[in-house]
Amino acid sequence: MTVIGPSSTNSLDVLLHHSPAIPQGSAGMVATVTIPPGDPGSGPHRHSGPVFGYVLQGEILFELEGEEPRVYRAGEAFWEPGGDVVHYQAANLRTDVESRFLVFMLCAPDVPMMTYLDADEIAARSHLRVQSPTT
Known part of the structure; x- marks a missing residue:
């Protein structure tokens, strides 16, 4: 008999984000x-x-802009929208x-995969960063 779909003995955790913005x-x-x-x-x-x-x-x-910093441990998945949203930290x-993570990214054409903020932009966006004891 052919089994279609996940095995009944497997564990399946899914991170699903509906309609992410994907640059043309x-x-x-x-x-x-x-x-x-x-x-x-990496810095912001x-x-x-x-x-x-x-x-x-x-x-x-x-830590993503507009969200509380969060701890992710081995076996957990995360999401970030990219675009104008700042990624402040992914500290070990x-x-x-060592801490290691795997990422799948959709990269806009002719735009670097990562763009770092300078001190002036970090200061100008500080009102968008959630203040907590860990930041």
């Missing part, structure tokens, strides 16, 4: 990001298109191991 002519990219123990990760930046991620190892402190909360 985008290209897909898959990357693995490794953050050394205790590292703060934005992506040209939507990003879906999955933590493979460790724990990351993930573990000091004993």
